[in-house]
Amino acid sequence: MWIVEPARAGDLEALLGLARITGSGFTNLPTDEAALAARLDWSTRSFSRDVEAPEDELYILVLRHSETGAVGGTGMIFSRIGARWPFYSYKLSQMSQACRELGRVVPLSLLNLVTDHDGASEVGGLFLHPDHRSAGIGKLIARARYLFIARHRARFGEKIIAELRGVSDEEGNSPFWDAIGRAFFGMSFPEADRFNAAHGSQFIADLMPRQPIYTALLPEAARAVIGQPHPKGKGALAMLEAEGFVQDNYLDIFDGGPTVTARTDRLRTVSAARTSVVARIGDADDAVPSLITAGKLLDFRAFFAPMGGGCLAAAPAAAARVLAGEEIIHVPA
Incomplete structure (x- = not known):
């Protein structure tokens, strides 16, 4: 991952x-x-x-x-x-330059x-x-x-x-x-x-x-x-x-x-972007692919993971060191 x-x-x-x-x-x-x-x-x-x-x-x-x-x-x-x-x-x-005598308008860039x-x-x-x-x-x-x-x-x-x-x-x-x-x-x-x-x-x-x-x-x-x-x-x-x-x-x-x-x-x-708190780690029936970030500044992490109803898939959560109760920012992937 x-x-x-x-x-x-x-x-x-x-x-x-x-x-x-x-x-x-x-x-x-x-x-x-x-x-x-x-x-x-x-x-x-x-x-x-x-x-x-x-x-x-x-x-x-x-x-x-x-x-x-x-x-x-x-x-x-x-x-x-x-x-x-x-x-x-x-x-x-x-811009344009025109010459009446010649009947010309010259466009210039x-x-x-x-x-x-x-x-x-x-x-x-x-x-x-x-x-x-x-x-x-x-x-x-x-x-x-x-x-x-x-x-x-x-x-x-x-x-x-x-x-x-x-x-x-x-x-x-x-x-x-x-x-x-x-x-x-x-x-x-x-x-x-x-x-x-x-x-x-x-x-x-x-x-x-x-x-x-x-x-x-x-x-x-x-x-x-x-x-x-x-x-x-x-x-x-x-x-x-x-x-x-x-x-x-x-x-x-x-x-x-x-x-x-x-x-x-x-x-x-x-x-x-929406801010949420991870309610639990595990599978959710309404999970959708999401781009998720956790942590700030030097602890910032961003990753793709299925998420729904405040529930975050277990494998990506473990890889990204995200725990239940942690605040995240997310958008649809």
């Missing part, structure tokens, strides 16, 4: 192993061991902090097998982006550098080992993040975003980066990707042009991928949209991938 719980310091090697198979553009899970260790430390301190409002916390969750302890995937939540430096995005906007998402929370870092992409396990760790938010609501903002990887080729090169970023930074996308993973994206904002960019001036290869997720991210985009996230023309300044947004309290899992 798989259970979602906070990452531990001892998970570094397992997370590093996942990072090595993510491919380019997955900056939330760097392959740099020191950078990843720093993120784990940041996460541990965040879980341990007593906070009344989101400041600058990172919560790393892992998918752990209840018997072997193996880590099969990970997901992350950033409590407040833009806390240490502005969080930049491109906003794709439209522009990329504007904005900080509209400062103060929002962010879900990211969702990655599942290829061996475990079945039986809805990906939905377990994806939705567990939203129940973590519901259980610790004061720690997160009113708005929440998710950035998806943009399109890159098999060698890790990004058409969007090659058309814009490479001219200003003198490095390839994989090189910039590694630097970004280790040091953050502020270096991009420092040197990226602040003036609007006319997309008509970009090569066709770059224009074609604006706002498009990496082929491996299409499933993640579908899950985000099912949760209530929408695309509203925000792009990652790094690779042009889509940034989706939502009101936190309107997320499907957050709004449907």
Whole structure:
């Protein structure tokens, strides 16, 4: 049985192993061991902090097998982006220019550098080992993040975003980066990707042009991928949209991938979450598959289990260390 719980310091090697198979553009899970260790430390301190409002916390969750302890995937939540430096995005906007003498109206698209998402929370870092992409396990760790938010609501903002990887080729090169970023930074996308993973994206904002960019001036290869997720991210985009996230023309300044947004309290899992007390452990005639969480912060656990009438199935309850009389938060699976 798989259970979602906070990452531990001892998970570094397992997370590093996942990072090595993510491919380019997955900056939330760097392959740099020191950078990843720093993120784990940041996460541990965040879980341990007593906070009344989101400041600058990172919560790393892992998918752990209840018997072997193996880590099969990970997901992350950033409590407040833009806390240490502005969080930049491109906003794709439209305008028209007209020439009466020629009788022409020309529609134009522009990329504007904005900080509209400062103060929002962010879900990211969702990655599942290829061996475990079945039986809805990906939905377990994806939705567990939203129940973590519901259980610790004061720690997160009113708005929440998710950035998806943009399109890159098999060698890790990004058409969007090659058309814009490479001219200003003198490095390839994989090189910039590694630097970004280790040091953050502020270096991009420092040197990226602040003036609007006319997309008509970009090569066709770059224009074609604006706002498009990496082929491996299409499933993640579908899950985000099912949760209530929408695309509203925000792009990652790094690779042009889509940034989706939502009101936190309107997320499907957050709004449907209900608090109950486990009446007893055992079988129930009206049991339905449910996503269940117990415990808070470092003791947080999330798992799938049949539940009905306050009765929780015995095997998953034992695996997740849930006892009768314990408070849980749950939603239909």
